[in-house]
Amino acid sequence: MTPAQQSLVDEIRARFGERAAITDAADIEPWLTDWRGRWHGRAGAILQPSSTREVAAIVGLAGERGIALVPQGGNTSMVGGATPPEDGSALILSLRRMNRIRSIDPAAMRVEAEAGVILQSLHEAVAADGIRFPLTLGARGSETVGGLISTNAGGTQVLRFGPMRTLVDGIEGVLPDGTIHSGLSGLKKDNRGTSIDQLLIGAEGTLGVVTAARLKLFPALHSRAVAWLGLGSPQAALDTLRVLESETDRIEGFEILPDESLKAVLSHVAGTRAPLGEDHGWHALVEAVADSSKVEPPAELLARLLAPLIECGLIEDATISSSEAQAEAFWRIRDSLSEAERATFGPATQHDISVPVDAMPRFMDEAAREVERSFPGVHASGFGHLGDGNIHFHVRAGERGGPDWLRREGPAVTRLVHDLVTAAGGSISAEHGIGVMKKEELERLSPDRVRILRAIKRSLDPKTVMNPGKLV
Amino acid sequence: MTPAQQSLVDEIRARFGERAAITDAADIEPWLTDWRGRWHGRAGAILQPSSTREVAAIVGLAGERGIALVPQGGNTSMVGGATPPEDGSALILSLRRMNRIRSIDPAAMRVEAEAGVILQSLHEAVAADGIRFPLTLGARGSETVGGLISTNAGGTQVLRFGPMRTLVDGIEGVLPDGTIHSGLSGLKKDNRGTSIDQLLIGAEGTLGVVTAARLKLFPALHSRAVAWLGLGSPQAALDTLRVLESETDRIEGFEILPDESLKAVLSHVAGTRAPLGEDHGWHALVEAVADSSKVEPPAELLARLLAPLIECGLIEDATISSSEAQAEAFWRIRDSLSEAERATFGPATQHDISVPVDAMPRFMDEAAREVERSFPGVHASGFGHLGDGNIHFHVRAGERGGPDWLRREGPAVTRLVHDLVTAAGGSISAEHGIGVMKKEELERLSPDRVRILRAIKRSLDPKTVMNPGKLV
Numbered sequence: 001m002t003p004a005q006q007s008l009v010d011e012i013r014a015r016f017g018e019r020a021a022i023t024d025a026a027d028i029e030p031w032l033t034d035w036r037g038r039w040h041g042r043a044g045a046i047l048q049p050s051s052t053r054e055v056a057a058i059v060g061l062a063g064e065r066g067i068a069l070v071p072q073g074g075n076t077s078m079v080g081g082a083t084p085p086e087d088g089s090a091l092i093l094s095l096r097r098m099n100r101i102r103s104i105d106p107a108a109m110r111v112e113a114e115a116g117v118i119l120q121s122l123h124e125a126v127a128a129d130g131i132r133f134p135l136t137l138g139a140r141g142s143e144t145v146g147g148l149i150s151t152n153a154g155g156t157q158v159l160r161f162g163p164m165r166t167l168v169d170g171i172e173g174v175l176p177d178g179t180i181h182s183g184l185s186g187l188k189k190d191n192r193g194t195s196i197d198q199l200l201i202g203a204e205g206t207l208g209v210v211t212a213a214r215l216k217l218f219p220a221l222h223s224r225a226v227a228w229l230g231l232g233s234p235q236a237a238l239d240t241l242r243v244l245e246s247e248t249d250r251i252e253g254f255e256i257l258p259d260e261s262l263k264a265v266l267s268h269v270a271g272t273r274a275p276l277g278e279d280h281g282w283h284a285l286v287e288a289v290a291d292s293s294k295v296e297p298p299a300e301l302l303a304r305l306l307a308p309l310i311e312c313g314l315i316e317d318a319t320i321s322s323s324e325a326q327a328e329a330f331w332r333i334r335d336s337l338s339e340a341e342r343a344t345f346g347p348a349t350q351h352d353i354s355v356p357v358d359a360m361p362r363f364m365d366e367a368a369r370e371v372e373r374s375f376p377g378v379h380a381s382g383f384g385h386l387g388d389g390n391i392h393f394h395v396r397a398g399e400r401g402g403p404d405w406l407r408r409e410g411p412a413v414t415r416l417v418h419d420l421v422t423a424a425g426g427s428i429s430a431e432h433g434i435g436v437m438k439k440e441e442l443e444r445l446s447p448d449r450v451r452i453l454r455a456i457k458r459s460l461d462p463k464t465v466m467n468p469g470k471l472v
Numbered sequence: 473m474t475p476a477q478q479s480l481v482d483e484i485r486a487r488f489g490e491r492a493a494i495t496d497a498a499d500i501e502p503w504l505t506d507w508r509g510r511w512h513g514r515a516g517a518i519l520q521p522s523s524t525r526e527v528a529a530i531v532g533l534a535g536e537r538g539i540a541l542v543p544q545g546g547n548t549s550m551v552g553g554a555t556p557p558e559d560g561s562a563l564i565l566s567l568r569r570m571n572r573i574r575s576i577d578p579a580a581m582r583v584e585a586e587a588g589v590i591l592q593s594l595h596e597a598v599a600a601d602g603i604r605f606p607l608t609l610g611a612r613g614s615e616t617v618g619g620l621i622s623t624n625a626g627g628t629q630v631l632r633f634g635p636m637r638t639l640v641d642g643i644e645g646v647l648p649d650g651t652i653h654s655g656l657s658g659l660k661k662d663n664r665g666t667s668i669d670q671l672l673i674g675a676e677g678t679l680g681v682v683t684a685a686r687l688k689l690f691p692a693l694h695s696r697a698v699a700w701l702g703l704g705s706p707q708a709a710l711d712t713l714r715v716l717e718s719e720t721d722r723i724e725g726f727e728i729l730p731d732e733s734l735k736a737v738l739s740h741v742a743g744t745r746a747p748l749g750e751d752h753g754w755h756a757l758v759e760a761v762a763d764s765s766k767v768e769p770p771a772e773l774l775a776r777l778l779a780p781l782i783e784c785g786l787i788e789d790a791t792i793s794s795s796e797a798q799a800e801a802f803w804r805i806r807d808s809l810s811e812a813e814r815a816t817f818g819p820a821t822q823h824d825i826s827v828p829v830d831a832m833p834r835f836m837d838e839a840a841r842e843v844e845r846s847f848p849g850v851h852a853s854g855f856g857h858l859g860d861g862n863i864h865f866h867v868r869a870g871e872r873g874g875p876d877w878l879r880r881e882g883p884a885v886t887r888l889v890h891d892l893v894t895a896a897g898g899s900i901s902a903e904h905g906i907g908v909m910k911k912e913e914l915e916r917l918s919p920d921r922v923r924i925l926r927a928i929k930r931s932l933d934p935k936t937v938m939n940p941g942k943l944v
Contacts (some may be wrong), residue, residue, distance in 0.1 A: 107714070108830075152663050163661060179920045186828045188860045189635060190899040191624050191674055192906060192914060193925045193943050198670035202663055242579070356658045358580075388660045427662040434664060442664060448651045452932065453665045459931030460924065471665050 001044030004065050005091060009045045011061060016054050019097070022046040031092055034083050035076050035142075039436060041084035043070070046092040052172060052180060052211040058093065059209065059465065060178025068468045069093040071205035073115065073144030078352065079435030081151065081204050085469055095146050098211060101125050109217040110169060112184060115146025115210050122215075131217045134161040134252075138335055146210040152202035154431030156334075159387040160252045161218070163431065164201065170214035171197040176207065176461035184214045199456075204433055205467040207460050224252070224289045225298035226327040227306060230280030230317040231256075234386065235361035237284045240309055241387050244286070247305050250298065253287035254387035255334050261383050262333065264344035269336045272329070276317050284386070285334050287327075337383055341394065345379075347406045348396040349413045353421045354430035357389035364391060367420045371395055374416055375409065390430035393417060418445055434471045442471075473516030476537050477563060481517045483533060488526050491569070494518040503564055506555050507548050507614070511908060513556035515542070518564040524644060524652060524683040530565065531681065531937065532650025540940045541565040543677035545587065545616030550824065551907030553623065553676050557941050567618045570683060573597050581689040582641060584656060587618025587682050594687075603689045606633040606724075610807055618682040624674035626903030628806075631859040632724045633690070635903070636673070642686035643669040648679065648933035656686045671928075676905055677939040679932050696724070696761045697770035698799040699778060702752030702789040703728075706858065707833035709756045712781055713859050716758070719777050722770065725759035726859035727806050733855050734805065736816035741808045744801070748789050756858070757806050759799075809855055813866065817851075819878045820868040821885045825893045826902035829861035836863060839892045843867055846888055847881065862902040865889060890917060906943045914943075 001009065001023075009021045022028060023045045033040045047069070049055045062069050068090035072082045084090045099116040106129050113122055119140040122133050137143065137155035147153070149171065153164045161167060170183040173196075183197045200208055231237050237256045244251050262283055266272050275283075288298040296304075302320050309315045321327040341348065355363045368380040377399030382391035395413050397405040418428045422445050434442050443450045454472045473481065473495075481493045494500060495517045505512045519541070521527045534541050540562035544554045556562045571588040578601050585594055591612040594605050609615065609627035619625070621643065625636045633639060642655040655669045672680055703709050709728045716723050734755055738744050747755075760770035768776075774792050781787045793799040813820065827835045840852040849871030854863035867885050869877040890900045894917050906914050915922045926944045 154661055154663075158661065163663075165667075175924060179924070181920070181924075185897045185899075187826050187897075187899050187902075188829060189626055189630065189826045189857075189862045189902040191626075191635075191901045191903055192899055192918065192921060194671055194675045194679065194928065195637075195673070196921065196924060198673075199666055199928075201667070201670075203666045207666065354659050354661045357660060385661075390661045425657045425659075427657075427659050427664055429663045430659075430661040431663055446664065448653070449664060449668065452647060452651070452653075452668060455931040456666065456671075456928055459927040 005044050005067055008061055008065055008067055008091070009047075012047060012058060015057065016049065020048055020050070020054065022048060028092070031072060031075055031094070032084060034080055036078070039080035039083040041086050042088035043084040043090060043092045044088060046094050048094050048097045050097045052098075052174065055093070055098075055174045055209055055211050056178050056180050059174050059176065062091070063177060063463055063465045066463060067091060068465055070467055071095065071146070071150070071209045073147030074118065074139065074142035076139040076143045076147065077151070077435055078432040079429070079437035081433055081435030081467075081470055082147070083436070090468055093209060095144065095209070095211070102212065104129055106131060108186070110186065110214055111217055112212060112214050113145045114212045115144060117145045119143045119145070119148065126217055127220065130220050132220045133167070133215060134218055135164060135167055145213055145215070149201055149210045149213055150203060150205050151433045154385070154388070154390065156253050156255065156385065158385065159254055160249070165198075167216050168197065168201060168213055169216050171200055171210055172212040173200050173208045173210045176463070176466045181208070184212065186214060202433070204435065204471045206457055206471050208466060219291045222290045222292050223298055224287055224327060225302055226321045226330045227286040227288070227302045228275035228319050228330050229284040229286060229306070229315050230276045230278070231282040231284055231315060232280070233282055233361065234364050236314055237282060237386055238357070238361050239314055240284065243309060244305055248288070248301060250288050250290065250301065251286065252289050253285065255285045255384060256386045257283050257334070257337060257383035258381050259283065260381065261337055261341060264340040265333050265336045268340040268343045269332070272333055272336070275319055275330060275333070278317065280316050285330055338392075345396045346401055348394045349406065349410045349417070351393040351414065351417045351421075351428075352390070352430050352432040353393055353417070353426055353428060354388070354390040355421060355424045355426035357387065359424055360386060360389050360391060363420070363424050363426070364393070367393065367417065370420060371413065371416060375400060375413060378413070388430070415441070436470060439471065477516050477539055480533055480537055480539055480563070481519070484519060484530055487529065488521065492520055492522070492526065494520060500564070503544060503547055503566070504556060506552050508550070511552035511555040513558050514560035515556040515562060515564045516560060518566050520566050520569045522569045524570075524646065527565070527570075527646045527681055527683050528650050528652050531646050531648065534563070535649060535935055535937045538935060539563060540937055542939050543567065543618070543622070543681045545619030546590065546611065546614035548611040548615045548619065549623070549907055550904040551901070551909035553905055553907030553939075553942055554619070555908070562940060565681060567616060567681070567683070574684065576601055578603060580658070582658065582686055583689055584684060584686050585617050586684045587616060589617045591615045591617070591620065598689055599692065602692045604692045605639070605687060606690055607636060607639055617685055617687070621673055621682045621685055622675060622677050623905045626857070626860070626862065628725050628727065628857065630857065631726055632721070639688050640669065640673060640685055641688050643672055643682055644684040645672050645680045645682045648935070648938045653680070656684065658686060674905070676907065676943045678929055678943050680938060691763045694762045694764050695770055696759055696799060697774055698793045698802045699758040699760070699774045700747035700791050700802050701756040701758060701778070701787050702748045702750070703754040703756055703787060704752070705754055705833065706836050708786055709754060709858055710829070710833050711786055712756065715781060716777055720760070720773060722760050722762065722767075722773065723758065724761050725757065727757045727856060728858045729755050729806070729809060729855040730853050731755065732853065733809055733813060737805050737808045737812040740812040740815050741804070744805055744808070747791055747802060747805070750789065752788050757802055810864075817868045818873055820866045821878065821882045821889070823865040823886065823889045823893075823900075824862070824902050824904040825865055825889070825898055825900060826860070826862040827893060827896045827898035829859065831896055832858060832861050832863060835892070835896050835898070836865070839865065839889065842892060843885065843888055847872060847885060850885070860902070887913070908942060911943065
């Protein structure tokens with residue numbers, strides 16, 4: 001640590017107790033690397049405030065002394081958004097100790113949770129009241145409320161509930177100058193200029209630290225059923241989704257994957273088995289739900305709506321989960337995709353991209369062909385949230401492989417994919433954010449946007465206290 | 473006009489045609505005063521671009537020459553948000569010629585409309601496709617899409633659909649430096665930093681001009697019914713609303729008014745009659761709707777849910793509209809309130825304020841008593857959107873009246889009301905915005921917020937091109 005950093009740590013400990021700062025290298029170590037091991041940084045201390053007042057004091061002191069802070073929740077960023085800089089110039093500001101659920105209001109269907117509350121804990125806490133917080137994703141055992149907001153997290157329930165932005169009803173945060181923004185009043189109407197709550201959503205901790213949030217809740221699910229469909233193409237999957245959506249508002253999940261990805265899971269993940277008897281080019285997982293026992297059970301709903309689509313040949317084959325265990329087994333295939341692909345196919349560039357939903361089947365087809373034409377021997381494909389227009393588009397080394405393929409050719413492949421996405425009116429980051437990983441590409445492809453974001457950043461954080469080197 | 477303004481007008485006409493600028497004083501006159509006649513300004517020209525490209529060029533040229541622009545839609549601001557400055561230093565930038573509905577997509581339930589589209593035209597255009605845009609308010613015959621977004625407009629349908637912010641799916645706009653922001657791609661997921669769409673919502677034209685928007689649509693209503701309730705207090709009204717909300721999601725409107733306001737309408741507005749036979753201290757108007765013929769008809773739904781509340785005494789009396797004409801008649805009473813109050817009771821200070829919904833009945837009671845204690849002889853009361861925690865709180869001169877009461881005592885009364893709202897955790901502007909009217913009060917009561925908004929304003933508009941003197 002620099003003398004200035006040490007002095008900041010000393011003052012924070014003097015004011016807020018020993019626990020307010022961790023300086024033991026072994027305790028800091030796990031938080032210096034992102035969870036996929038792609039970015040590594042250095043930091044002399046982790047600051048751990050236990051209240052919003054303490055966060056404000058720490059941010060204020062850091063600003064006065066010119067020390068940058070890297071906010072951290074569960075450290076599950078996919079884009080290096082929570083990794084400290086390599087030069088050790090910043091300290092980590094962990095929100096982990098702010099993990100209280102302050103209140104649950106079942107009448108208003110709202111929960112007020114601090115930034116460090118882990119998503120799974122939130123799910124469990126409200127479930128006790130017979131209600132639910134619908135957003136969920138693979139990292140729910142680590143990911144925190146503050147991180148979900150700062151990255152406007154997506155996940156598998158976006159189709160019905162939207163991303164984190166639509167689930168936030170108010171934010172408490174600390175701005176880069178140490179000002180506390182209190183947006184937790186629960187006002188249904190408040191028109192006092194641009195929303196500061198909205199400013200902090202998706203800002204990746206560059207415009208301030210989220211310290212707590214008021215979140216929307218929904219009735220607990222009464223039941224669910226998951227159908228597994230065999231299909232000829234992504235277009236057939238999209239057509240199927242459109243029919244389902246025109247008939248019901250109870251479809252919560254709609255994920256697609258190519259046959260090779262299913263095969264990778266079946267061979268890599270113990271205990272998995274093929275949901276359908278025969279091979280199909282593409283597969284879709286469809287989840288239908290019921291909020292109460294008064295409506296048609298989800299399995300019957302799916303059977304009724306899917307039958308004519310099988311009859312007319314839009315769907316090649318389908319099976320519907322007959323138990324919660326089977327529904328879980330279908331989801332397990334989906335949730336194991338990334339891991340199985342990595343283990344089976346070796347190195348690949350991965351792209352979390354979006355285009356307008358209706359344009360996705362054509363984009364998947366054309367982009368794969370263009371990438372394979374430009375880099376003969378590679379294999380391009382996508383899987384994921386078709387109903388959101390968000391596919392995780394992977395390009396595997398294939399015949400061009402070798403230990404250093406990713407380093408050698410990965411950036412050029414990624415640039416091509418991003419060019420194709422941009423030409424299709426899409427986004428180079430659908431749900432994972434920009435962080436350090438996509439910063440250069442954002443600047444290359446969206447210079448106007450970067451100029452605007454950077455102007456806002458400079459105006460609110462002229463000393464670059466908050467999360468330096470991320471986003472802009 | 474100054475020579476610089478004249479030269480800008482000349483260049484705009486040369487590039488975009490004669491119609492792109494109005495300089496005839498008689499044609500400009502109606503747009504120099506807000507519709508309630510409270511603010512008056514001067515402007516040597518109204519610039520009228522017909523495309524986003526033209527808006528961008530005009531904003532860019534104005535910035536180069538240091539000429540400020542006041543964006544104007546329907547000129548229906550309640551807070552002087554669209555009135556040019558008195559010194560003639562700005563020109564008006566009218567979006568009226570950008571009044572195309574670019575596309576309606578009934579499958580995706582989206583409409584893309586230019587900023588100058590009048591709300592009523594939007595309603596009618598989508599109605600032809602059997603769908604609806606739910607937001608509505610009194611000024612729907614003048615108010616434009618751009619104005620609705622720039623003020624995050626509310627209205628009577630917020631209870632079920634939220635304010636304008638929740639109905640916007642994407643924005644196209646021009647930033648103060650002339651950059652075009654294109655947010656109309658219809659991406660369901662896009663995480664490239666803080667949302668620029670959100671930045672422009674409620675910014676009152678100070679951070680740029682909205683030129684078009686992609687808006688959410690909903691199935692057309694199949695039917696509706698309106699109940700008129702006689703009640704003892706706002707608390708009884710709120711308790712009634714809570715019961716209704718726990719039983720159904722088909723309540724679209726819930727407005728309350730005191731008996732004296734009803735009496736004012738009955739004596740002032742020809743053709744109105746009391747919905748109930750006897751007097752009640754308070755009244756509520758409740759609208760229930762049905763999207764299809766398959767659900768319980770709204771009148772039956774209301775009758776079934778209200779009956780036990782009458783029986784247990786929560787509601788004193790109720791009647792349910794038996795025809796569309798009667799439903800309209802009930803709404804006409806509500807919509808005539810402001811006008812009837814002004815005509816009947818003389819001068820009053822009017823406050824568009826919000827507090828958390830559950831706190832509103834107590835706030836109405838305590839704030840009225842406090843105001844009447846501090847200014848003996850005045851009469852304080854509120855009416856409006858109880859379900860949104862948004863009341864239009866009026867303080868009438870009463871015995872303290874006289875021709876100059878508003879000027880003499882109005883500001884002190886307003887400050888007291890705002891102090892009480894702030895103490896209750898509320899907002900001094902629930903739906904009307906800040907404009908010029910509440911600018912000083914916002915700064916007095918929310919200095920942190922103003923500092924943040926002003927920093928953003930300076931960063932994006934260092935030359936103060938956009939709507940000078942408004943909001944911050």
